Amino acid sequence: MVLLQILRKLKQKEKEVRILMLGLDNAGKTTIWKKFNGEDINTISPTLGFNIKSLDHNGFQLNIWDVGGQKSLRSYWRNYFESTDGLVWVVDSADKMRLEDCKSELHKLLQEERLSGATLLVFANKCDLPGALSAQEIKDALNLDEIKTHHWQIVWCSAMTGENLLDGIDWMITDIASRIFTLD
Amino acid sequence: MEQSERRGSTTFIIQEESSAGAFLTPAVSISIDEGDEDDPSCPIVTTPVNVDDEGHPTQSSTEAYQSFDTVVGAIEDVAVGSEFQALQSFYLSKYWKDFEGDENSESTHEQFMIFQNYSKEMAHLIETHVKRHLGNDFSFSNFIERWYGTLEEQRQSNNSSINSLGVHINEDCSQEASHQNPTHNFHMTCEIESLLFTLTDFCKFKELMIDYRKMLEGKTPTLSVTHQRLDLPH
Numbered sequence: 413m414v415l416l417q418i419l420r421k422l423k424q425k426e427k428e429v430r431i432l433m434l435g436l437d438n439a440g441k442t443t444i445w446k447k448f449n450g451e452d453i454n455t456i457s458p459t460l461g462f463n464i465k466s467l468d469h470n471g472f473q474l475n476i477w478d479v480g481g482q483k484s485l486r487s488y489w490r491n492y493f494e495s496t497d498g499l500v501w502v503v504d505s506a507d508k509m510r511l512e513d514c515k516s517e518l519h520k521l522l523q524e525e526r527l528s529g530a531t532l533l534v535f536a537n538k539c540d541l542p543g544a545l546s547a548q549e550i551k552d553a554l555n556l557d558e559i560k561t562h563h564w565q566i567v568w569c570s571a572m573t574g575e576n577l578l579d580g581i582d583w584m585i586t587d588i589a590s591r592i593f594t595l596d
Numbered sequence: 597m598e599q600s601e602r603r604g605s606t607t608f609i610i611q612e613e614s615s616a617g618a619f620l621t622p623a624v625s626i627s628i629d630e631g632d633e634d635d636p637s638c639p640i641v642t643t644p645v646n647v648d649d650e651g652h653p654t655q656s657s658t659e660a661y662q663s664f665d666t667v668v669g670a671i672e673d674v675a676v677g678s679e680f681q682a683l684q685s686f687y688l689s690k691y692w693k694d695f696e697g698d699e700n701s702e703s704t705h706e707q708f709m710i711f712q713n714y715s716k717e718m719a720h721l722i723e724t725h726v727k728r729h730l731g732n733d734f735s736f737s738n739f740i741e742r743w744y745g746t747l748e749e750q751r752q753s754n755n756s757s758i759n760s761l762g763v764h765i766n767e768d769c770s771q772e773a774s775h776q777n778p779t780h781n782f783h784m785t786c787e788i789e790s791l792l793f794t795l796t797d798f799c800k801f802k803e804l805m806i807d808y809r810k811m812l813e814g815k816t817p818t819l820s821v822t823h824q825r826l827d828l829p830h
Contacts, residue, residue, distance in 0.1 A: 492708070
């Protein structure tokens with residue numbers, strides 16, 4: 413579909429950055445998404461579909477997609493891969509029981525052809541909870557050092573307080589911009 | 597999706613009155629009876645795409661500007677054509693019930709799949725139509741490059757119009773429309789810009805669906821009665 417491809421390219425020229433946020437259910441994706449939008453985070457229920465919002469940030473237009481992560485819904489993730497510039501993988505750092513699941517889902521995504529050009533940001537969320545693993549421990553548990561195919565970074569954060577969210581996103585945008593917008 | 601099903605929809609007329617279908621309003625610069633789509637004597641066909649000695653489209657002559665307008669004309673032509681309107685009506689009338697809530701509420705995977713199909717079918721229709729008129733060598737890529745140039749120009753001439761939530765062309769052009777430069781023949785109508793962005797922007801598509809739903813449910817109750825009666829088995 414030539415026309416659609418060209419229209420998408422045009423959007424890149426608009427400095428539009430498409431960010432796809434995935435992760436297991438209850439990782440805190442929607443809380444992060446709402447925090448970015450400045451919305452109330454006290455009444456969040458599990459996401460069955462997805463949320464999308466456009467935000468202006470540092471001269472870029474960020475299109476942030478927050479897609480629900482329940483096991484039965486993960487097969488829908490592939491519908492949203494197209495044109496993704498940045499993949500945000502959100503981890504519940506206190507959910508030690510599901511780290512193995514978390515690792516395998518992430519590495520499965522990294523095999524996806526349509527995500528091959530995307531920058532990966534791992535948010536080690538809920539780091540402030542008692543008993544939570546540190547970002548370093550999450551990095552080891554998810555075998556991040558094995559990733560050679562994508563630019564990646566892990567950042568600890570708290571979606572509830574908003575700590576480190578901007579730092580993470582800013583790193584990601586800088587990385588994406590250095591790949592895509594170098595001609596400007 | 598049967599053609600007959602689309603044509604059988606009674607919402608064609610409703611849809612023309614819809615605010616949601618604003619971009620379907622025929623543009624001022626084109627008249628619907630300009631020529632039959634399939635008629636080779638149609639003015640659009642007889643305007644050649646400008647090419648250089650090696651057959652590549654020329655970039656910067658007055659003729660190039662005209663050929664830009666020709667493409668816009670061809671897209672406008674398809675946008676007011678019955679095939680296009682039938683396809684859009686089909687989507688609106690079949691799927692409006694799947695779009696509940698407002699623009700900000702959570703979207704469903706089903707909505708996104710409807711959007712993807714809509715997008716593919718509409719783009720295919722436009723491409724096929726434009727190529728039929730301008731020849732298979734016609735390059736959408738060149739066209740979009742030039743279009744982008746005009747958008748940049750517009751933005752520079754009124755660069756205060758970018759709002760906090762997005763750099764959407766529609767917002768630019770809604771302001772731009774009120775004080776157009778009449779000598780500017782390198783201008784695409786807002787309707788066509790909106791139309792093209794509905795194809796790649798899920799939020800725009802969702803807005804279109806929700807506006808249609810609101811129209812059926814609120815502003816014109818009699819039409820929704822008509823619609824319900826259609827669903828009865830007898």
